[in-house]
Amino acid sequence: MASDLATKAKEAFIDDHFELAVDFYSQAILIDPKNPELFSDRAQANIKLENFTEAVADANKAIELEPLNPKAYFRKGTACFRLEEYQTAKAAFEAGSTLAPEDTRFTDWIKKCDKCIAEEFGELPTRSSDATPTNVVDPSLTTKDAEQVKNISSEVTPTPSKPKYRHEFYQKPDEVVVTIFAKGIPSNNVSVNYGEQILSVTIDVPGEDPYIFQPRLFGKIVPTKCRYDVLSTKVEIRLAKAESIHWTSLEFVNNSLIVQRSNVSTSAQRPSYPSSRPTKDWDKLEAQVKKEEKDEKLDGDAALNKFFRDIYKDADDDTRRAMRKSFVESSGTVLSTNWKEVGSKVVEGTPPDGMEMRKWEY
Structure with missing residues (x-):
C-alpha cells in the first residue's frame, strides 16, 4: 500500500503537482513511518513548494533513519541554503560529499555557501534597527506567482488548534531558553535539532501521536553552542544567540523589527528600582541559579547524554x-x-x- 502511494507521489512530482505529491507521501509515511526514502522524497517536493522549514524536518528524519544517505544530506543543504542558513547548509553538503565524493554537486554548493558566508559576515556590522527580515523569493517568479506560492505554503502547513505540550521562553543577552512542559518523558524519546534559524523538537512516545515543535526562530543562533536537558517535568533547551539582540518573540514573523542591544557592559544592564528595601545582588542570584542547574541530579540516559554533550562542547x-x-x-x-x-x-x-x-x- 505504501509503495503504491509512493508511486503515485512520484508521478505527481513528475507532472509538477508538488502539493499532491506531498499529500501522497504523507499518506505513505503514515503506513510506513520508518522508510527514509519517503521522508527524503517528501523533502524534495516541499523544496519545490518552497516549504523549506518542512523540507529540513523531512531531511533530518531521513538522516536519522539512514545516516549514510547522501541524497538526504543534499536536500537538507538545499533547504537550509534557501532559508539563508549557510553554515548549516555547508555542514550538510560536506557530510553528503564524504558519502558521495564522486558527486560534484556537493562541491559546487559548498562553494556557494562559502561565498554567502563571506558576504554575510561582511554585512553584519552594518546591520541597523531599521532592517526588516524578508522571505527568500526566487527572482524568476512574478509577484503573482510569489503570492500563490505563499498561499500554497500556508494551506499545506498544519496548524493544530491545541498543542500537546505547553511551551514558553525567556532570554538573556546571549541566549534564549525554551521550556517544553512534558512530564515523565524518557530522554531517548526526545530528539532536538538546530539550524542557524530553526529549532526542531520531536517527542515520540510509543502508542501516542508524535509531538513536533518546529519554529523558524526570531533570530539566528549558533547550533554548536546550543544544548538541551530532559528533566523529570520538562525539556529545557538553551539556544545560543548569534547576535546580542532582543527577541520580541520566539518565532520569526515578516514584520518583526530587530532591535540591536546597545553596547553596554553587563553590570550596567542590571535592573535598578527606587526602593527602601536593600538592593539585591543579581550576580549572586544568577550564580546560585547556575549552581542549582549544575547540581541537578540526572540519571540513566539523561546523565549519559549530558556527559557526552559536555565533552563535545569543550x-x-x-x-x-x-x-x-x-x-x-x-x-x-x-x-x-x-x-x-x-x-x-x-x-x-x-x-x-x-x-x-x-x-x-x-
Missing part, C-alpha cells in the same frame, strides 16, 4: 570530528574522541553484548 575540532565520524559510521554504537584512530578508516559498529548489527533494506 572539545577541539579534531575531537568533534572524531565523535561525529565514529557515531555516524557505527550507526550510533561507537563514540570515539581520537581522530588519529578513526580518521583514516571506517568505524565498524560494535553492538552491545547479546545483540547483533543488522542493515535494514527498504
Whole structure:
C-alpha cells in the first residue's frame, strides 16, 4: 500500500503537482513511518513548494533513519541554503560529499555557501534597527506567482488548534531558553535539532501521536553552542544567540523589527528600582541559579547524554570530528574522541553484548 502511494507521489512530482505529491507521501509515511526514502522524497517536493522549514524536518528524519544517505544530506543543504542558513547548509553538503565524493554537486554548493558566508559576515556590522527580515523569493517568479506560492505554503502547513505540550521562553543577552512542559518523558524519546534559524523538537512516545515543535526562530543562533536537558517535568533547551539582540518573540514573523542591544557592559544592564528595601545582588542570584542547574541530579540516559554533550562542547575540532565520524559510521554504537584512530578508516559498529548489527533494506 505504501509503495503504491509512493508511486503515485512520484508521478505527481513528475507532472509538477508538488502539493499532491506531498499529500501522497504523507499518506505513505503514515503506513510506513520508518522508510527514509519517503521522508527524503517528501523533502524534495516541499523544496519545490518552497516549504523549506518542512523540507529540513523531512531531511533530518531521513538522516536519522539512514545516516549514510547522501541524497538526504543534499536536500537538507538545499533547504537550509534557501532559508539563508549557510553554515548549516555547508555542514550538510560536506557530510553528503564524504558519502558521495564522486558527486560534484556537493562541491559546487559548498562553494556557494562559502561565498554567502563571506558576504554575510561582511554585512553584519552594518546591520541597523531599521532592517526588516524578508522571505527568500526566487527572482524568476512574478509577484503573482510569489503570492500563490505563499498561499500554497500556508494551506499545506498544519496548524493544530491545541498543542500537546505547553511551551514558553525567556532570554538573556546571549541566549534564549525554551521550556517544553512534558512530564515523565524518557530522554531517548526526545530528539532536538538546530539550524542557524530553526529549532526542531520531536517527542515520540510509543502508542501516542508524535509531538513536533518546529519554529523558524526570531533570530539566528549558533547550533554548536546550543544544548538541551530532559528533566523529570520538562525539556529545557538553551539556544545560543548569534547576535546580542532582543527577541520580541520566539518565532520569526515578516514584520518583526530587530532591535540591536546597545553596547553596554553587563553590570550596567542590571535592573535598578527606587526602593527602601536593600538592593539585591543579581550576580549572586544568577550564580546560585547556575549552581542549582549544575547540581541537578540526572540519571540513566539523561546523565549519559549530558556527559557526552559536555565533552563535545569543550572539545577541539579534531575531537568533534572524531565523535561525529565514529557515531555516524557505527550507526550510533561507537563514540570515539581520537581522530588519529578513526580518521583514516571506517568505524565498524560494535553492538552491545547479546545483540547483533543488522542493515535494514527498504
